Amino acid sequence: MSGDETGGPSAEADVKREAIRAGAVLAGIAAVEDIDRFAPPGHRPGDILRGARSVVVTAGGQPTRGSWHPGSARPQASVGYNRSIAGNSAYRVAHYVEDRFGYRAMPCPSGQVAGHYPYASLKLMAEMAGLGTRSMAGGVILNETYGLLYFGAALTTMPLQADGPLATPVCPDQACIRQWEKKGTTPCLEACPTCLSGQLEDGRIGWMEYRQDLCFPRAQTTAMDSFQKLLLAAMAESDEERRKMIVCGSHFTRAVRSLAYSAELSAQCFECLRRCPVGRRRRHELK
Amino acid sequence: MPQPISADLYNRYRDLVLPLTNATQRYEPGMPHRGLTDAEIAAELGVTEAVAREIRCVAELESVDIACYFEADGWKEARFGGAEPGETGG
Ligand code: SF4
Ligand code: SF4
Numbered sequence: 380m381s382g383d384e385t386g387g388p389s390a391e392a393d394v395k396r397e398a399i400r401a402g403a404v405l406a407g408i409a410a411v412e413d414i415d416r417f418a419p420p421g422h423r424p425g426d427i428l429r430g431a432r433s434v435v436v437t438a439g440g441q442p443t444r445g446s447w448h449p450g451s452a453r454p455q456a457s458v459g460y461n462r463s464i465a466g467n468s469a470y471r472v473a474h475y476v477e478d479r480f481g482y483r484a485m486p487c488p489s490g491q492v493a494g495h496y497p498y499a500s501l502k503l504m505a506e507m508a509g510l511g512t513r514s515m516a517g518g519v520i521l522n523e524t525y526g527l528l529y530f531g532a533a534l535t536t537m538p539l540q541a542d543g544p545l546a547t548p549v550c551p552d553q554a555c556i557r558q559w560e561k562k563g564t565t566p567c568l569e570a571c572p573t574c575l576s577g578q579l580e581d582g583r584i585g586w587m588e589y590r591q592d593l594c595f596p597r598a599q600t601t602a603m604d605s606f607q608k609l610l611l612a613a614m615a616e617s618d619e620e621r622r623k624m625i626v627c628g629s630h631f632t633r634a635v636r637s638l639a640y641s642a643e644l645s646a647q648c649f650e651c652l653r654r655c656p657v658g659r660r661r662r663h664e665l666k
Numbered sequence: 667m668p669q670p671i672s673a674d675l676y677n678r679y680r681d682l683v684l685p686l687t688n689a690t691q692r693y694e695p696g697m698p699h700r701g702l703t704d705a706e707i708a709a710e711l712g713v714t715e716a717v718a719r720e721i722r723c724v725a726e727l728e729s730v731d732i733a734c735y736f737e738a739d740g741w742k743e744a745r746f747g748g749a750e751p752g753e754t755g756g
Contacts, residue, residue, distance in 0.1 A: 419703045452746035453739065493668075493704070494723035495688065518693050548695075570745060584695060592689040592726070596734035597741060604727055605735045612732060630736060648738070650745045 390480060391540050394435055397475045401468035403437035404525065407508030410434075410541035414499075414507050422492075422499045424534045428485045433539040435472050436501070436508035438528040440464035444662045447653070455649055456600075460529055462489070469531030482537035489531060495591065501530040509542035514550035515577050516567035516651040517589040521549045526658020548583060552656040556582045566654035575651060598647040601633040609634060671720045679711055683721045684729055686710060 388396070391408055398406035411424045411431050418424075424431040440461040449455045466489050473484035488498045502520050505511060510530070511522035522528050555565040559579040568575050574594040577587035595604060613625040625631055688701035702710065708718035 417698065417700070419700065419706065421703050421705055452742040456742070493719050494726045496704070496722075513693055513695075518691060518699075584693070587693045589691045589693070590689070591691055592684075592729055593734075596730055597738040600735055600738040600742075604730070607727055608730075608732045608735065648742050650742060653746070 389540075390537075393479070394472060394476060394539065398435065398437045398468045398472050401437075401471035402464045403439040403468040403531075404441070405438040405510055405522065405528070406468075406472075407436050407438075407505070407510045407542045408433055408539050409436055409504050409507035409509075410543070413541060413543065414503055417503055418500060422497070424487070424499065424504075427487060427498060428483065428534040428536070430483070430536045431534040433535050433537055433541065434487070434504050434508065435469070435476070435533040435535065435539070436504045436510055437465045437468040437472065437531045437533070438505065438510050438522070438525070439468060439531075440529040441525055441527055442649075444665050447662050452648070452650070459649060462529065465489075465529050465531030467531070469533040473533040473535070476533065476535045476537055480537055482535050484533050484535035484537070487532035487534050495595075499532075501532055504532045505530045507541070507544055509545050512545055512548040512550060513584070513587070514567070514655075514657075515555075515565055515575065515579075515584055515587050516550075516571075516655060517575060517591075517594065517647070518587065519647070519652070521655070521657045523549050524658065524661060526655060526661070527652055549657055550584065550655075551579055551582070554656045555579070566656070567651040570654060571651045594647070597650075600648070601630065601637050603638070605630070606634040606638060668716060668720060671717055675713075675717065676721055676724055679713065679721050680725045680728070682711060683707060683718065684725050687722055687726070689726065689729070 395406040410433060414434065415423050420426070424434055440463065442455060442459040446455050446459050466486065469486045473486050476482055476484040487501065487504070489501060490498070492498045502518065505520045506513065511520035511528065514521045519527060551559070551565060556579060559565055565579070568577060574590045575587070578585040599605065609625060609631045613622050616622040616625060686702045686707050691699065691701070693699045704719040704722060705715045707722065708715040711718065
């Protein structure tokens with residue numbers, strides 16, 4: 380689908396441009412067979428859209444550069460991540476592929492299928508679409524220009540030329556390699572030793588381990604899990620006054636607000652990436 | 667519609683399930699890096715996929731003490747400490 384006899388833009392360029400028009404900052408294309416090499420049965424594109432052959436991955440909704448300069452940690456966690464932009468652009472792309480090219484398409488559900496498990500890994504899709512590479516900071520995908528990004532995806536039966544994974548890893552940055560050589564740590568490992576551990580080898584990630592279970596209360600402090608746990612605590616509390624303190628207290632109030640309005644939901648707590656040098660230039664070029 | 671499972675069933679398998687999941691994620695470039703799916707956990711333990719899913723979902727919530735949620739804001743503000751983004755100090 381990449382050739383175009385009329386000399387017009389290729390289907391791939393056309394689809395990506397539509398993603399950008401819909402608000403994404405970047406878009407890339409992954410081949411389903413590349414994703415299937417890593418994704419387990421039940422969590423593959425073809426499990427979500429039968430016959431899926433390509434995935435158009437959209438990126439956006441990242442913190443503004445100013446959001447990295449808050450007066451305290453909480454405001455960034457409240458506004459740092461807009462989960463609708465990448466998803467909306469993927470939705471638009473899915474319709475566009477159907478209307479313009481006549482292939483089936485559907486947005487990949489971005490939520491969890493059950494508990495903490497997603498329908499499919501958007502990180503893996505982004506990686507296979509060449510939008511960035513895994514990082515020491517919990518495996519989030521870092522993009523050379525933007526640093527941290529969030530992703531949406533449109534699955535389609537349309538065969539598209541895939542961008543494929545990047546040949547050169549974005550993480551670790553040169554500054555992190557120097558820090559590793561001097562001090563045996565990196566900014567992200569230093570920031571969050573509870574959740575993160577790992578090793579650089581020859582200037583590359585040797586291994587990285589991420590404790591998602593320990594990250595959850597910090598990254599999702601007032602999100603769904605917090606609500607469920609406080610609800611259970613309140614139900615188990617026999618003393619009416621103490622029950623009131625749980626349900627009317629500030630933490631439960633924020634958790635309830637998270638359910639009603641996502642401003643209290645965060646993608647992560649940002650501390651592991653606050654000193655990450657990837658994307659630093661963009662963040663510092665504004666006054 | 668998923669059925670809640672019995673506390674007995676949950677207690678029997680809880681500690682076996684979490685280490686199999688994505689609760690701890692390891693990444694080594696070029697290596698497979700993922701926890702087991704509910705279907706794979708079920709096969710490992712000899713239970714149905716639906717039972718494995720229920721055990722995992724409850725265990726994910728139960729494994730973290732509620733105190734960690736209360737302490738999280740304090741940790742983040744302390745960690746934040748006015749750091750300049752992207753300045754590694756390295
Ligand atoms: S998001 Fe927060 S808790 Fe999670 S790994 Fe990063 S610094 Fe640690
Ligand atoms: S600080 Fe950023 S670039 Fe450096 S090792 Fe951590 S995630 Fe990678």
